[in-house]
Amino acid sequence: MARIRIERCGPGRPRTRPELVAADKGYSSKKIRAYLRGRGIKAAIPERIDQINGRIRRGESRCRLNRAAYRRRNVVERCFNRLKHNKALATRYDKRARHYQALVTLACLRLWLP
Incomplete structure (x- = not known):
C-alpha cells in the first residue's frame, strides 16, 4: 500500500x-x-465465514460490503488472467x-498495443 501512486x-x-x-476475502483481516x-x-472486502460467525457470536455488526464496487474488481482479475497467458x-x-x-x-505492453 505504501508504494501506490495515483497520478493527477x-x-x-x-x-x-x-x-x-x-x-477478495484473503485480505479481510482485522x-x-x-x-x-x-x-x-474505504474497503470493498467481503468477510470470511469464520469472521462472520465470530461477529455473530460476539454480538457485533457485520462489515458492510459495497457490492457495486466489488463487482468492478473483476476487470482487474480478467487483466491478470490475460497476463498469465505468458507462461514465464x-x-x-x-x-x-x-x-x-x-x-x-512487456506483457502489459503486448496487451495494450494491437
Missing part, C-alpha cells in the same frame, strides 16, 4: 491514498481493515524481482 491530471505530486480498495480505516480509505509470467521463472517486473511490463 494536472500539476502536483501523485496521490498516495486511494478512495477505495477492492480485494489488521488490514484497521490500516485502511486509519488512513481514511504465470510460473515466475525469474529469480530477480527486476527481471520479473520487466516481464510484467
